[in-house]
Amino acid sequence: MQIISEVGTDDLAKVYVGKIDHHAIEFVESIQPPLTREEKWVLVLSCLIGCPVKCLMCDAGQECHGILSKDQIFAQIDHMVLRRYPDKKIPSKKFKIQFTRMGEPVFNPAVLDVLEELPSRYDAPGLIPSFSTVAPKNDRGYLAKLTDIKNRLYGEGRFQMQFSIHTTDEQRRDQLIPIRKMSFEDIAAFGDKFFVAGDRKITLNFIVMDNYPIDPCVIAQNFNPEKFIIKLTPLNPTEMATSNDLKTKLDPDDGRSVSQLVSELDSRGFQSLVSIGELEENQIGSNCGQFVSRIPLSTTSDVLAAPLRSA
Numbered sequence: 001m002q003i004i005s006e007v008g009t010d011d012l013a014k015v016y017v018g019k020i021d022h023h024a025i026e027f028v029e030s031i032q033p034p035l036t037r038e039e040k041w042v043l044v045l046s047c048l049i050g051c052p053v054k055c056l057m058c059d060a061g062q063e064c065h066g067i068l069s070k071d072q073i074f075a076q077i078d079h080m081v082l083r084r085y086p087d088k089k090i091p092s093k094k095f096k097i098q099f100t101r102m103g104e105p106v107f108n109p110a111v112l113d114v115l116e117e118l119p120s121r122y123d124a125p126g127l128i129p130s131f132s133t134v135a136p137k138n139d140r141g142y143l144a145k146l147t148d149i150k151n152r153l154y155g156e157g158r159f160q161m162q163f164s165i166h167t168t169d170e171q172r173r174d175q176l177i178p179i180r181k182m183s184f185e186d187i188a189a190f191g192d193k194f195f196v197a198g199d200r201k202i203t204l205n206f207i208v209m210d211n212y213p214i215d216p217c218v219i220a221q222n223f224n225p226e227k228f229i230i231k232l233t234p235l236n237p238t239e240m241a242t243s244n245d246l247k248t249k250l251d252p253d254d255g256r257s258v259s260q261l262v263s264e265l266d267s268r269g270f271q272s273l274v275s276i277g278e279l280e281e282n283q284i285g286s287n288c289g290q291f292v293s294r295i296p297l298s299t300t301s302d303v304l305a306a307p308l309r310s311a
Contacts, residue, residue, distance in 0.1 A: 001025075001075045016079065020072060023049045023065045026101055027076040037084075041092040045076050047111055048103025053134060056176050057207065057241040060102045067108040074114060074121070081122065090124040096160070098130040106133050106142050115149050130160040132205065135182035147194050155198060162203035162231070163187050167212035168219060176212065184222040191227045201229040201271070208232050208250035208258055216264040225269035232258050233275045252276050 001018045008014035013030035028044035031037050050064035077097065081088060097118070099105040115129055131146065150159045165184075167173050173181070182190070191202050204223065206214050219230070235241055235248035251257040255274040262272045 001072060001079075003079065016076075018076070018079075020049060020068070021065070025049055025068070025076075026060070027080070028101055029080045038091050038093065040094040040096070041090070042096045042098065043077060043080055044098045044101045045073055046102035047073065047099050047105045047108045051103045052107070053104050053136075053177060053179050055134070055178075055240075056244045057235060057238055057246050059238045059240050062240075064103070067103075068110060070110040070113040070117075073110060074117075077122075088122045088124075090122055090126070092124070093126045094128060095124045095126040096128050096130050098132065100130070100132045104134060104136060105131060106136050106139050109142070112142070112145055112149060115146070115153070119153055128158050128160055129154060130162065132162040132164055132203075134164050134177045134179070135187055137180040137182055137186075143190055143194075150194070150199075151196065155196075157198055157200045160200055160203065161194060162205050164205040166205070166207050166209070168215040169213050172212050184218070188222050188224070188228075191224065195227040202227055203231050203273075204228050205231045205233065207235050208248065208261070209235050210247045210249055214261060216261070216268055216270070219265070219270065220268040223270075225271070228270070230265055230270050230272045231275050232261065232272060250274070250276070 004019050005017045015028050018025045025046040030042045052064040105111045234250040234252040265272045
């Protein structure tokens, strides 16, 4: 993998653009001010070269050119780790590796191989992998294998599992995420098998948008609050969100804009996390759904042709 460019700052977030087989992939590192890197460091990896799902709000899903190998995924991690910790000893109390930048991870078996090898490859006591999926149907046993890996290698709350659902309206969910997906009943049944005592609760992720309802009654009818937690996020600014006329209902400047929803979930026993990132990341392009390298690598681009800035 050739690193073509980077965008951002060490003080918050950086997006790295790599070139593989004449295509761009992106990966991200970030911190969460006021926390230092030694307290929390997040790496966000690509699993595919693009994504075939084509979620309506995602700029990275307009085309797909295949899966990344285990070595290509590790190359992303190594680029970010070795420039700071060449001995691979990572002191961060919370070292999160998210498989969420480009591509649905369930479509790439190499992600499982990476998860198998991560604990032995780096000296990172704070390691917490984070696996987020839109829940493709007929995963060919993928999630069962993931469950086994979690139980063997990432017990005691050292693994984060997330399903990105975004709405409780099944028809609207199909419009937003236009592939065959696990039903809510399927996801709940998986949760019964996946979750064991001591695990982090499984996250149900909702981007809070106009015309995409989130009904606490539907959530309570399908999911166990002892095993699932709700995450509410604003819609990040992307070209696809604009072209599809998607609008956020969660004001990124005011988390209280969803206080009634949080209260209704709480009354049904669900913990809720209102997750609003640093707004500067929207300008960097490091937030979920954003894609800084929309311009093909075969064309001239000041962004992609820029030399790497020193760390």
